[in-house]
Amino acid sequence: MKNKSGFTLIELMIVIAVIALLAAAVFVAVDPVKRIGQAQDSQRWQDVTAIADAIKLYMADNNGNFPVDIITVEPHLSYEIMILGSTSLTGSSCAPDLLYGDPEIEPANGVLLSNLVPNYLPTMPVDPSGLNLGFNDEYGTGYYLNRNSSGKITIGACDKSDYTSEPIRAQR
Numbered sequence: 001m002k003n004k005s006g007f008t009l010i011e012l013m014i015v016i017a018v019i020a021l022l023a024a025a026v027f028v029a030v031d032p033v034k035r036i037g038q039a040q041d042s043q044r045w046q047d048v049t050a051i052a053d054a055i056k057l058y059m060a061d062n063n064g065n066f067p068v069d070i071i072t073v074e075p076h077l078s079y080e081i082m083i084l085g086s087t088s089l090t091g092s093s094c095a096p097d098l099l100y101g102d103p104e105i106e107p108a109n110g111v112l113l114s115n116l117v118p119n120y121l122p123t124m125p126v127d128p129s130g131l132n133l134g135f136n137d138e139y140g141t142g143y144y145l146n147r148n149s150s151g152k153i154t155i156g157a158c159d160k161s162d163y164t165s166e167p168i169r170a171q172r
Contacts, residue, residue: 034163037161037162037163038163039128040127040128040129041161041163041164041168043128044127044128044143044157044159044161044168045168045170046125047125047126047127047143047157048143048155048156048157048168048169048170049155049170050121050125051081051113051116051121051124051125051143051145051155051170052153052155052170052171052172053170053172054113054116054120054121055067055070055113055116055120055153055155055172056153056172057120058115058116058119058120066147066151067113067114067115067116068115069111069112069113069114069115070111070113070145070147070153072111073111073145073146073147075147075148075149076146076148076149077146078144078145078146078154078156079110079111079144079145079146080110080111080140080141080142080143080144080145080158081110081111081112081113081124081140081141081143081144081145081155082110082111082112082124082139082140082141083124083126083139083140083141110139110140111145113145124141125141125143126141126142127141127142127143127157127158127159129142129159140158142157142158142159143155143156143157143158144156144157144158152171152172153171153172154169154170154171155169155170155171155172156168156169156170157169
């Protein structure tokens with residue numbers, strides 16, 4: 001009489017099925033798409049805060065004066081912040097309906113904050129999802145700047161987050 005040791009094919013298939021079900025449950029529980037979105041939101045918060053802080057540092061070093069690029073911004077209009085080295089400041093790619101009720105993006109202009117790089121920012125931050133936002137030019141950062149008549153600056157993300165109900169913006 002032979003003593004067979006090992007698993008039958010049916011036993012192996014049951015074990016594989018159980019492992020597959022557990023893996024699917026863990027994958028759904030972890031939700032990698034949501035985690036990526038939350039990580040991008042975190043990066044957006046860091047970027048808008050860094051730009052707003054850089055503007056305030058510039059003003060502290062320059063007797064309270066705004067960078068030259070911000071002086072030309074009309075109060076109560078929002079302008080997309082453009083990447084340094086861009087050859088054109090026209091055609092903002094921020095969609096006005098994404099701005100959480102902020103004043104609309106001026107469609108014909110962006111603002112180039114050249115006075116901030118490299119002394120106050122190593123490079124101009126760019127939205128982490130980049131082209132996924134549907135930007136129509138390669139020079140847009142995915143962030144906007146608004147200056148009100150009293151001099152308050154708002155830096156915000158053009159992209160509306162699916163993972164937070166709060167607008168991603170910093171005011172100084």
